[in-house]
Amino acid sequence: MSRRKQKLPTEPVIATIESLTHEGRGVTHIDGKAVFVDGVLPKEEVRCRYVHRHRRYDEAELLEILRASPERVTPRCAHFAVCGGCSLQHLAAEQQIGNKQQVLLDNLQRIGKVTPATVLPPMTGPVWGYRRKARLGVKYVIKKGKVLVGFREKRSGFLAELERCEVLHPDVGMRLTELAELIATLACRDRLPQIEVAVGDNATALVLRHLDPLSAEDHSKLIDYAKTTGLWLYLQPAGPDSIVPLWPEQPRLFYRLDEYDVEIDFEPGDFVQVNSDINRQMIHQALALLDVQPDDRVLELFCGLGNFSFALARQAATVTSVEGEKSLIDRARLNAQQNGLDNVSFHVADLAATDPNVPWLKQGDYSKVLLDPARTGADGIIPQLGKLAVPRIVYVSCNPATLARDAGMLCHDYGYQLVSAGVMDMFPHTAHVESIALFERKK
Numbered sequence: 001m002s003r004r005k006q007k008l009p010t011e012p013v014i015a016t017i018e019s020l021t022h023e024g025r026g027v028t029h030i031d032g033k034a035v036f037v038d039g040v041l042p043k044e045e046v047r048c049r050y051v052h053r054h055r056r057y058d059e060a061e062l063l064e065i066l067r068a069s070p071e072r073v074t075p076r077c078a079h080f081a082v083c084g085g086c087s088l089q090h091l092a093a094e095q096q097i098g099n100k101q102q103v104l105l106d107n108l109q110r111i112g113k114v115t116p117a118t119v120l121p122p123m124t125g126p127v128w129g130y131r132r133k134a135r136l137g138v139k140y141v142i143k144k145g146k147v148l149v150g151f152r153e154k155r156s157g158f159l160a161e162l163e164r165c166e167v168l169h170p171d172v173g174m175r176l177t178e179l180a181e182l183i184a185t186l187a188c189r190d191r192l193p194q195i196e197v198a199v200g201d202n203a204t205a206l207v208l209r210h211l212d213p214l215s216a217e218d219h220s221k222l223i224d225y226a227k228t229t230g231l232w233l234y235l236q237p238a239g240p241d242s243i244v245p246l247w248p249e250q251p252r253l254f255y256r257l258d259e260y261d262v263e264i265d266f267e268p269g270d271f272v273q274v275n276s277d278i279n280r281q282m283i284h285q286a287l288a289l290l291d292v293q294p295d296d297r298v299l300e301l302f303c304g305l306g307n308f309s310f311a312l313a314r315q316a317a318t319v320t321s322v323e324g325e326k327s328l329i330d331r332a333r334l335n336a337q338q339n340g341l342d343n344v345s346f347h348v349a350d351l352a353a354t355d356p357n358v359p360w361l362k363q364g365d366y367s368k369v370l371l372d373p374a375r376t377g378a379d380g381i382i383p384q385l386g387k388l389a390v391p392r393i394v395y396v397s398c399n400p401a402t403l404a405r406d407a408g409m410l411c412h413d414y415g416y417q418l419v420s421a422g423v424m425d426m427f428p429h430t431a432h433v434e435s436i437a438l439f440e441r442k443k
Contacts (some may be wrong), residue, residue, distance in 0.1 A: 008050045017044045024087035024431035041069040068135035071095045083160040085151035086429040099124045101423045101431045105401040112408030120422025125277035127428035132199035133274045140190040147180040171204040186218045200253035205232040205268040223247045240269045260311040275426045282348035289438045301371040306332040313344040322347045369393045377402025386414030393439040400433045
């Protein structure tokens, strides 16, 4: 028998917000049941209205703040209440990173049953215009007679109607209306669902995903726009492998790591860190925690296109870097050649199910390990690291829950101790928690 849909109360309710979830939503309890509310802060008294009821929790929308938190600030973005790109602009930036640090520590203790001996100072940087990688939705809305470009509405599949974005790099964030107006003039306006943004140190690139071949007139309009604005345009008629430059004809995107005299080329569809300032700080911190010495043999896992690899190679005797995506490894090898580095080798491997007999793992004489996995973490390779018994491991994480799980494995199953851990504000104004941790093998 199907469950009868619960009826929503019609009258607004007054509640005091108790805490924030790890996703940045306010939590209160009404009649003993958890209620989630967007746009609120702990200790605030608010008037809200039910919008969804579920078996274990309810959801409400904010109507009025009756007593504001002293940590509340006015969101800089006029679209904050609607757009789902940010969730914490109403909270002071220094408090945002403080909350993220507590999320990390709570996860380490609750999931991994570990506590760092030292909590590293939070890594912070610019909080506006920082985002150099993004995927923007595009939609021609017939009823509105216009094209929308931007992020989706909060908890909705609909695109928000945005004029600008304060967290995107200004080359793009200040041009959302301009881009929408351009696309509205194209014959393919209703067959162009997405724009990928990639900002290098030398140029800003946009990849236009189009479902049908473009007309000669559309090509001409897009090239004229690129020449006028200086933006580099690429076309993507199918999957990621189909991306081709439109203008200029032979583009080269790169970012520099001046501290290590390294220049890294990348394609606009490649994964690169969204925040260049925090990325540079993160690389410096990772190498400092590893305490890389000239005679070290470093194993680097989940290396991508070499974000850490080449900095490591400038300081260590050898670096063995491993990644699951072949296209990234191919580019990493080219980058190594371009930077004149012959002490780093690259290997393609599925690190979720690694054969313990692969040559790069069997050699077993590594002195340091650096790993930077995706959100799913590194539990597939942790047992192999345990067998290697490397004295020092630095783990860079984009998910505190999987870091905590893996930290528990390293500490409780393989003889390591969590020496230090801290957070990095890679995504200001969002609930994303990026962190870094140092493990040392117990003597």
